Structures are given as structure tokens and as C-alpha cells.
Amino acid sequence: MTVTTDPAVDTRATEAEPKARRRFRSSNFRMFGGPFIGLVVMVVVFSLLSPYFLTAQNLSNLLQQVSILGIMAAGATLVILIGGIDLSVAAVMAFTLMFSAWLYKSLEFPFVPALIAGLLIGALIGFINGVLSTFGKIQPFVATLATMSICLGLALLITNGNTLNDFPEWFSEIAVARVWVIPVQALLMFAIFGIAAFWLKFRPLGRSLYAIGGNEEVARLSGLPVRWTKTLVYMIASTLAAFAGWLNMATLDSAQPTAAGNYLLNVIAVVVIGGASLAGGVGTMGSTLLGLFVVGVINNGMSFTGISPNAKPVVIGLIIILAVLADRKSAASG
Amino acid sequence: MMTQDARALECTGLVKSFGGVTVVKSVEFTVPAGHVVGLIGENGAGKSTLSSIIAGIHQPDAGAMVLDGQPYSPGSPSQALDEGVALIHQEIRMVPRLSVAENIFLGRLPMKGGRVDRVAMNEEAAGALERLGVSIDPRRPVAGLSTAQQQSIEIAKAILRDPRYVIFDEPSASLTSAETDRVLHQITVLRDSGAGVVYISHRLDEVREISSEIVCMRDGAVVRTWATGEVPTDELVQAMVGRDFTFQHQAPQPSADRVVLTVRGLSRKGAFEDVSFEVRQGEILGFAGLVGAGRTEVVRAIAGADRADAGVVEVDGEPLRLRNPGSAISAGIFMVPEDRKTQGLNLAQNSPRNIATPWERTVKRTSLVTKSWLEHLAQKSTDGFDVRGSLAGPTLRLSGGNQQKVLLAKWLAGSPKVLILDEPTRGVDVGAKMAIYEIIRACAARGVSVLVVSSELEEVLGLAHRVLVMSGGRQRAILDRAEATSERVMSYAVPTTGSGPSTNASDSPDGLGLAREAS
Numbered sequence: 053m054t055v056t057t058d059p060a061v062d063t064r065a066t067e068a069e070p071k072a073r074r075r076f077r078s079s080n081f082r083m084f085g086g087p088f089i090g091l092v093v094m095v096v097v098f099s100l101l102s103p104y105f106l107t108a109q110n111l112s113n114l115l116q117q118v119s120i121l122g123i124m125a126a127g128a129t130l131v132i133l134i135g136g137i138d139l140s141v142a143a144v145m146a147f148t149l150m151f152s153a154w155l156y157k158s159l160e161f162p163f164v165p166a167l168i169a170g171l172l173i174g175a176l177i178g179f180i181n182g183v184l185s186t187f188g189k190i191q192p193f194v195a196t197l198a199t200m201s202i203c204l205g206l207a208l209l210i211t212n213g214n215t216l217n218d219f220p221e222w223f224s225e226i227a228v229a230r231v232w233v234i235p236v237q238a239l240l241m242f243a244i245f246g247i248a249a250f251w252l253k254f255r256p257l258g259r260s261l262y263a264i265g266g267n268e269e270v271a272r273l274s275g276l277p278v279r280w281t282k283t284l285v286y287m288i289a290s291t292l293a294a295f296a297g298w299l300n301m302a303t304l305d306s307a308q309p310t311a312a313g314n315y316l317l318n319v320i321a322v323v324v325i326g327g328a329s330l331a332g333g334v335g336t337m338g339s340t341l342l343g344l345f346v347v348g349v350i351n352n353g354m355s356f357t358g359i360s361p362n363a364k365p366v367v368i369g370l371i372i373i374l375a376v377l378a379d380r381k382s383a384a385s386g
Numbered sequence: 387m388m389t390q391d392a393r394a395l396e397c398t399g400l401v402k403s404f405g406g407v408t409v410v411k412s413v414e415f416t417v418p419a420g421h422v423v424g425l426i427g428e429n430g431a432g433k434s435t436l437s438s439i440i441a442g443i444h445q446p447d448a449g450a451m452v453l454d455g456q457p458y459s460p461g462s463p464s465q466a467l468d469e470g471v472a473l474i475h476q477e478i479r480m481v482p483r484l485s486v487a488e489n490i491f492l493g494r495l496p497m498k499g500g501r502v503d504r505v506a507m508n509e510e511a512a513g514a515l516e517r518l519g520v521s522i523d524p525r526r527p528v529a530g531l532s533t534a535q536q537q538s539i540e541i542a543k544a545i546l547r548d549p550r551y552v553i554f555d556e557p558s559a560s561l562t563s564a565e566t567d568r569v570l571h572q573i574t575v576l577r578d579s580g581a582g583v584v585y586i587s588h589r590l591d592e593v594r595e596i597s598s599e600i601v602c603m604r605d606g607a608v609v610r611t612w613a614t615g616e617v618p619t620d621e622l623v624q625a626m627v628g629r630d631f632t633f634q635h636q637a638p639q640p641s642a643d644r645v646v647l648t649v650r651g652l653s654r655k656g657a658f659e660d661v662s663f664e665v666r667q668g669e670i671l672g673f674a675g676l677v678g679a680g681r682t683e684v685v686r687a688i689a690g691a692d693r694a695d696a697g698v699v700e701v702d703g704e705p706l707r708l709r710n711p712g713s714a715i716s717a718g719i720f721m722v723p724e725d726r727k728t729q730g731l732n733l734a735q736n737s738p739r740n741i742a743t744p745w746e747r748t749v750k751r752t753s754l755v756t757k758s759w760l761e762h763l764a765q766k767s768t769d770g771f772d773v774r775g776s777l778a779g780p781t782l783r784l785s786g787g788n789q790q791k792v793l794l795a796k797w798l799a800g801s802p803k804v805l806i807l808d809e810p811t812r813g814v815d816v817g818a819k820m821a822i823y824e825i826i827r828a829c830a831a832r833g834v835s836v837l838v839v840s841s842e843l844e845e846v847l848g849l850a851h852r853v854l855v856m857s858g859g860r861q862r863a864i865l866d867r868a869e870a871t872s873e874r875v876m877s878y879a880v881p882t883t884g885s886g887p888s889t890n891a892s893d894s895p896d897g898l899g900l901a902r903e904a905s
Contacts, residue, residue: 254754256746263743266732273691273729274744274796275715333734 087325087342087375091349098353105356108233115238116227118348120303122241122341123296124315125322126248127289129340131192132323133252134282135265135332139196140181141293142315143203146308148174149297150207153216153307163220167298174294175287177203182283200316207309216307227302237299244292249337261285265332314365321368322347325375346371393419393454395440395471395551395582400449402435407815409435411606412449417551417582419454422573424597424615425586428626428843432606433586437553440584441473442466454550464493470550474557478536482529487511489528490543514542518572534565541572552576553584570596588676590619590880602626620873623880627843627872638851639831641669645703646835647719647804649688652697657683658859661697665804665835670826672850673839675879680859681839682724685806688837689721690714701803715744718803722793722810724839726786730793737777737784738764741796767799768792772821787818794825805829808839823849843872857881 099106124141131138152170155161161169177199184195229236251258263271264278272278301307326343328335350367395417402410410432417423427433438444440451442460451458453469460466463473480489487504488495490511496503511524520538528536537557544552557569566589573596577583587593593600597615601608602625610625647665652658658680665671673681687694690708699706706717714721723729731740738760745763746755753759764777771791775784781792790810797805807826811819826849830836840846846853853870855862855878862878 254756256749256755259746259755260743262735262739263732266734267728269729270732271743273689273711273721273723275710275712276743276747277710277712333732 087327087339087346090371090375091342091346094346094349094353098349098356101353102356105353110352112230112233112235114348114352116235117352118344119235119237119241120296120299121315121318121322121347122344123244123299124289124293124319125340125344126241126244126337127292128319128323129326129328129335129337130248130252130261130285131289132328132330133261133265133332133335134285135268135330136185136192136282136286137196137320137330138181138286138289139193139316140177140200140203141289141319142312143200143207144174144177144290144293145297145300145315146207146310146312147177147203147210148294149301149307149311150210150216150309152297153219153301154210156219157216158211163223170297171291171294174290174292174297178287178290179283181290182286185286186279186282204312207312211309213309215309217305219301219305223302224305227299227305237303240299245337245341252337257281257284262333265334267333317365318347318368321372324372327375327379343375346375393550393582394452395454395458396452397436397440398450398452400436400439400451401447402439402444403447404813407813409606410439410446413603413606413608415601415608417584418599419550419582420577420580421598422577422583422585422596424593424600425584425603426588426590426593426600426622426626427603428841431603431626433603434555435606436603437473437555437584437586440466440551441471441553443473467547467549470548471553472544472547472549472551473553473555474537474540474544475555478533478540480528480536480539483527485525485527486515486522486531486539487524489539490514490524490546510546511542514546515539517545517575518542519568519575532565534568537565537569538572541569541576545576549581551582551584553586555586556588566592588880590622593622594619619880623873623876627876638670638827638849639668641830641851642667642833646701647688647837648698648700648703650698650700652684652687652694652699654683654687654692654694656859657692658687658856661856661861663854663861663864665837667835668830668833669852670830670836670838670850672846672853673837673856674843674846674853674875675856676881677841679856679879681856682808683859684856685721685808685837685839686723688714688804689719689806691721691723715800718801719806720744720797720800720802720804721806722797722808724808724812726789726793730796731781731789733782734780736779737768737773737781737792737795740781740792741767741799743796745799763799764795767795771795771825785815785818787814787822790814790818790822791825794822798825798829802829802834804835804837806837806839809841810838811840811842811845843875847872847875855879 095106104110124145128138128141148170151173152166155166155169156163181192181196181199184190185192188195226236231239248258252261253259260271260276260281263274263276264281268278297311300311322343323335323340324330324343325346326335326339326341328339347368350371351364354364354367355361397413397415400410400413400415401408413432413436415436425433425436435444439446442463442465445459445461453471458469460469460471466472481492484492487507491507496506496510498506508524515522515524515538518538518541520535522531522535522539528539531539554573570592573583573585585593585596594615594617600612600615600617600622602610602622604626644667645664646667649664650662652661661684663671673685675681683692686692687708688699690711690713694708699708701717701719704717706713708714711721727733732743741764742755742760749755749759768777768791771794773784773788773791773795775788777792781789784792794810810826811822814822826836826838838846838849847870850870851867853865853867853875855865855875857879858881865874
């Protein structure tokens with residue numbers, strides 16, 4: 053009756069190994085397949101349409117253009133991984149940068165502490181988002197919709213809608229600084245993606261985001277501190293939004309209460325095109341980076357064609373549909 | 387059946403298996419029109435599957451059914467309804483925001499001139515409710531009505547389709563005795579109107595009272611039929627449990643004297659009340675009782691999955707503050723939950739990740755969770771478990787038995803002081819079952835205190851040193867291995883009408899006295 057000493061167990065285990073590796077590899081390929089091929093096709097098409105597209109100068113610009121979006125998308129990936137959604141990212145960016153600028157200009161705070169205060173406010177808003185959607189049991193869509201509205205309003209209220217200018221010169225230098233041809237902003241973004249990817253892959257807390265997004269009850273019964281982890285993730289997302297706010301302020305060399313613009317939609321588009329599932333548990337930093345480049349190449353490349361810039365959101369919308377359909381098809385065939 | 391022309395629903399040679407497990411084995415079953423047939427049997431005896439086949443939810447693998455002389459093979463519940471066969475579920479499914487009448491007519495709202503004919507709908511609904519002797523305004527929303535009232539609506543819904551045969555699958559499971567009496571009255575109304583009724587219940591008193599014929603199922607087969615309702619309860623219980631055990635009783639090794647887990651006065655409103663017991667090192671305590679007796683709720687509270695309202699849980703004499711599963715796990719109480727698919731495993735992930743979920747936090751601050759760490763842990767914890775299938779693929783692809791082994795490995799990868807197993811072999815084939823029993827026994831032999839909840843009585847009796855019997859949210863008895871015969875356990879587990887599970891468990895003090903006397 054006992055089969056514990058069956059020697060077949062060992063052989064089966066070793067046989068299973070290579071098969072397993074193959075399966076892992078094919079699933080990785082699948083994940084990168086759709087968006088990656090799409091990206092390559094777009095790069096080829098735009099290089100054919102314009103001789104200026106595939107130049108070092110333009111690619112450097114492209115990196116510069118996507119960094120702020122990318123930093124926010126990194127945070128949004130974490131939120132979407134746990135099966136949440138954060139509609140307040142762009143609004144948090146706008147509010148925190150106005151707050152920092154206001155501290156500096158109106159309250160005459162020293163500049164660096166004012167910037168750090170912006171990050172702290174960002175973390176606080178993230179904490180509120182997290183607590184409302186976990187302990188408060190408000191759906192994250194609704195909770196962050198509310199904080200989005202509040203932050204958009206506060207960004208305007210704080211200076212009565214006025215733009216603030218005149219920051220230390222070194223600050224706006226950040227926006228144009230480059231290491232070789234790579235913008236410093238982009239290096240910061242890559243660093244954030246790298247740290248997040250490492251955290252998600254190798255550290256228990258980061259890995260638990262997949263467990264929580266995959267099946268929250270299983271994660272809870274496994275003893276993971278589900279609600280605190282989720283709260284932390286919302287805090288990270290909002291802090292990253294505040295950090296993106298610094299770069300926004302540096303790039304424009306002014307603090308504009310309307311900085312949120314259409315960042316929110318682009319952030320979610322980037323994550324979704326990358327292949328993350330809004331149901332949670334699926335997605336990687338690498339795939340979001342890919343999604344970021346897809347959106348970046350569309351925005352950048354289309355400026356070289358004669359097409360109206362107003363057509364960009366239309367194209368991005370179509371790409372989202374394509375990406376999700378392609379994803380579902382490859383998932384079904386697996 | 388006596389006369390040639392008698393109308394009846396006849397089933398012959400019905401067979402149904404799920405994933406290689408045959409749950410209905412060549413069943414012969416006849417329901418004469420104008421009669422009530424009581425269908426009894428233990429959990430998992432195949433009663434619900436049989437009724438699902440008759441009601442068109444499942445299609446049989448073999449066998450045939452004849453409805454009033456016509457061949458009958460429904461492909462769906464709605465087809466069965468069209469032919470005049472209705473099933474009234476144990477669990478009531480209603481749309482709370484819609485009105486009573488809308489719920490009754492859901493899917494076939496009467497129309498007039500392109501609009502819903504509310505007048506006719508409300509009138510018809512009121513008429514049906516009146517026939518059942520309940521006064522509910524058909525225009526009010528279902529939300530806020532009691533379970534019993536919703537049950538009546540469910541029955542009214544069935545009556546309005548003029549069914550020739552109605553199956554009641556444990557309608558009284560969550561009703562008080564007064565409410566049950568009303569349901570029984572409603573059944574007689576149906577019967578007197580000429581319908582054939584199948585009444586499934588664990589409450590043998592009710593079955594005896596209302597049935598003109600009783601059929602007992604066990605292990606997927608009809609084992610006994612009585613042509614009368616007047617059967618002594620003892621005889622019914624005997625028929626329900628009296629089987630040859632399909633696996634050998636194997637006396638577990640004696641446990642140590644040291645008490646590891648102490649539970650005193652544990653209560654959770656609406657679920658269970660005043661549960662007290664001790665488990666020694668290396669001891670297996672079985673939890674027996676019928677579905678809804680509160681066993682799962684008790685062990686979930688001990689594992690921190692739900693909060694208890696009152697009572698003390700101690701491990702090694704230390705009282706615990708059980709705020710969440712994490713606090714129970716740090717105290718050494720691990721639970722293998724009831725439903726591996728929604729509570730135990732993340733099916734999209736592979737086995738190593740699933741096994742490591744509770745333990746990744748134990749790596750040092752400076753260390754990494756690497757693939758080799760995961761694979762090593764998985765290898766070590768499944769060693770000897772004979773998991774068949776690839777550990778590297780998503781657990782979704784493993785069979786039920788192998789998923790269960792991975793789930794066991796997940797919790798045995800740590801070192802539990804108390805291991806709780808809720809339905810450890812549900813939906814698992816016989817071979818895997820034996821292997822899982824071995825794992826459980828080995829665990830106890832290593833000194834782990836084990837709690838086993840199972841709806842399969844033989845499983846509890848075969849594994850446990852002692853058996854705690856629950857019914858209606860209360861602890862009825864703790865029996866030693868020697869005194870825990872199936873008959874004895876069932877006599878405590880089967881609620882008699884009146885002291886059965888009620889929606890408000892705190893209002894019958896007699897049950898409390900019994901629990902105290904028993905423990």
C-alpha cells in the first residue's frame with residue numbers, strides 16, 4: 053500500500069525537468085511575442101517612412117519622452133498585479149508637484165525639502181487609497197476615482213489655477229542631462245524598473261503580489277498580510293507618481309496645475325498593452341517596459357508622418373484592442 | 387406500480403461518473419404520481435447526483451428514464467421543467483433586488499402589448515403563494531425576506547409550472563422546525579394535486595412523517611427500499627451507514643500525554659457555539675457531522691480564517707490571539723482548507739510556487755527566493771508523496787488527487803504543531819486517498835496533533851483516535867475510537883426535528899446542556 057519507496061519517483065522527477073524548462077521558455081516567449089513583434093513592425097515602418105526616425109538623436113528623445121509615463125506605469129503595474137487599479141496616479145502627480153512648488157514659492161521652503169514633502173504627500177495619498185480599498189472595503193476603482201477628483205481639485209485650488217515658475221537652475225538641468233546619449237531621466241526610469249523587477253522576482257514581499265493577485269483567499273489562508281501588502285503597493289504607486297512629478301516640473305521648468313493631462317489613460321494603456329491582466333496576478337516589469345515602448349514609438353513616430361497628432365489616441369486605442377485579443381488567443385492556444 | 391396504468395417517473399440502470407469516480411451506480415428508482423418518496427443516505431451517497439440527473443442538470447452515462455410512459459432524457463434543467471420535472475435546491479438562488487413575482491416568473495415574464503403584464507404576473511404569483519399558505523406581497527423585493535419565505539417562493543415558482551414531479555433537495559437544511567412544518571405542508575399540497583415528490587433530507591423524522599415510501603442510497607447505489615414511511619429511525623440509520631469499510635481500519639499509534647491544543651468555549655454567532663476539546667501530541671481528532679453542522683466553521687476559527695466571538699484557543703498552554711491566518715500559522719496551526727481550488731492552491735501557478743507561498747517569508751533578509759530554492763523546497767516537501775504529473779506546470783493540469791498532495795506538501799513543508807485537514811480526500815480517487823491517509827498517519831506518528839474534518843464517516847473512524855460529533859452548530863459528543871461506531875456517531879449527528887440547525891443558534895438552550903454532558 054505504501055508507495056513511498058517506489059524508485060519510479062526519482063526517474064519521473066528527472067524526466068519532468070527538461071520538459072518543464074521547455075514549457076517555461078515557451079510561456080516567456082508567448083508573453084513577449086505579441087507586443088514585441090508589434091514593436092519591431094512599427095519601428096521598421098516608421099524608419100521606412102522617415103529617415104529621421106531611427107537616429108541616435110531621435111531615439112534619445114524618445115527615451116526622454118517616455119520616462120515620466122514609464123515611472124508612473126511601473127507603479128501602476130504593481131497595482132494591477134494585485135488585482136487593483138489606481139485612477140489617481142496622474143492627479144497625484146499634478147497635486148504633489150503643485151504642492152512642492154507652492155511650499156517653495158509661497159511658503160519659502162528650501163527647495164529640496166519642498167520636493168521631499170511632495171513625495172511624502174504622495175505616499176500619504178497612496179496610503180489613503182490602500183486603506184480605503186482594503187480595510188475600508190471600497191472598490192479600488194471607486195476609492196481612487198475619489199482621490200483622483202480630490203487631487204485634481206487640490207492641484208488647482210492650491211494656487212488658484214496659476215502656474216508657478218522659477219526653480220533653481222540645477223533642477224531643470226536634470227531634464228536635459230544625458231550620460232552619453234541616454235537621458236538621465238531615462239536612466240532613473242530604468243533603475244526603477246530594474247529594482248521593481250528584482251523585487252518581484254526574488255524578494256518574498258514582491259513575489260507575494262502575484263500570490264495576492266492570483267487568488268487573494270489562497271494568499272490570506274497562506275498567512276500573507278494581504279491588506280497591508282496591498283496598502284504598501286498603493287503607497288509605492290503614488291510615491292512614484294510624485295517622483296514623476298519632479299521630472300515633469302524639471303522638464304517644463306514650471307509647475308502646472310493641469311500637468312495630469314491624459315497621463316492616466318496612457319499609463320493604463322502601457323500596462324495593458326504590455327500584457328498585464330486587470331484581473332490581477334499576471335504581468336511583469338519587462339512586459340510593461342515593452343508596452344511603454346509601443347506607446348512611445350507610436351507617439352514619436354507618428355510626428356514624422358503627415359498624420360494629425362489627434363489621431364494618436366485612436367491608434368493607441370486600436371493597439372490596446374489588438375494586444376488584448378492577441379494575448380487571449382495565445383493564452384487559449386496554450 | 388401495482389396497476390399497469392399508474393403514472394410514474396421511472397429510472398432504470400442510471401450510471402454517472404465524474405473524472406473516473408462512479409457516483410451513481412446502476413440505480414433503479416421509481417416515483418409514483420401522487421406519492422412522496424423519501425430519499426436518504428449519507429453525504430456523498432449519490433442522492434444529489436441522482437436528483438441532478440432527473441432534473442436535467444447532469445446527463446447519465448448509462449440507463450434510461452421514463453416519464454408517465456414516455457421516454458425522458460432532459461438535456462438541461464429548462465427542458466426538464468418543460469416536461470414537468472422541477473428541482474428545488476438546497477441553496478436558494480434569487481435576485482434580491484427584483485420583486486417576488488419577478489423572481490417567480492424570471493425568464494418567462496408574461497407579456498402584453500410588448501410590455502410586462504404586471505397585473506397578471508402579480509395575480510398569478512399571489513395565487514400560487516396563497517395555495518402554499520404563505521402571505522407575502524408579490525410586489526415586494528425578495529431582499530429582506532427570511533430563508534423560509536424564500537424557500538416558499540422557490541416552491542411557488544415550481545408549482546406555477548404545473549410540475550408532475552418535484553424533487554426537494556434538503557429544503558429544511560437551514561429552516562427552523564416551524565418553518566419546516568410549513569414546507570412539509572406545502573409538499574402535501576403538491577402531492578394532493580397529483581404530483582410525485584422526492585424528498586431528500588437528513589432529518590429522518592421528517593422523512594418518516596411525510597413519505598409513503600423510503601429509499602436509502604449508499605455509495606451510489608440504492609441499498610434498501612421500504613414501501614412505507616413507518617420505519618424505525620434505527621433501521622434507517624443502520625441502512626445509511628451499514629457498509630463494509632472500503633479500507634482497512636488501522637489503529638493509529640498511541641498519542642503522547644502532553645496536550646498541545648486546547649479549545650474552550652469557542653463560539654461564532656450563527657455558526658457554532660460552545661465548542662471545547664483538547665488534542666494531545668500525535669493524536670488525531672476526527673470531526674464528524676452532516677453538512678452544515680458547523681465543523682468547517684469551527685476549524686476555520688481555530689486556523690484564524692474566521693474570527694470567533696468567544697472562547698479560548700491555546701497551543702502548548704499559551705493562549706493565542708487569532709486575528710488572521712498568519713497569526714495561527716506563527717503559532718504552529720496550519721490548515722489544509724476545504725476547497726483546494728478556491729482556498730488551497732493558486733491553480734495558474736506551478737507546484738513549487740504554490741508550496742512556497744507561506745514559506746518565502748522565511749528566507750533571510752539578505753537572501754533571494756531563487757528558482758533553485760523553490761525547486762529544492764518542492765522536491766523536499768513532495769518527497770514520498772508520489773505526485774504524478776509535472777510539478778513545473780500549472781497545478782491546474784494535475785488531477786484532483788495530485789493537487790491535494792501538492793496542497794498537503796505546501797503545509798507540511800513547514801513544521802506544524804497542529805495540522806487541520808478539512809475534507810482531505812474530497813473528489814480524490816481511491817489510490818490517492820490511501821496515500822493521503824498514509825501521509826496523515828505519518829504526520830501524527832511524528833508528533834503532530836491532527837484535526838480531520840470529513841463528511842465521509844469511514845474516513846473519520848478509520849483515522850481518528852477520538853471523534854467529535856457535531857450537529858446544528860453544537861458539539862454533541864466526543865467518542866473514543868472504541869465506542870465510535872458508525873451507528874453511534876450517526877445517532878449524535880442526525881438532528882431530530884426541533885433541535886436541528888436553526889438560523890439563530892442561540893435560542894435553544896437544550897443543545898448546550900447536551901454538549902456539556904457529552905464533553
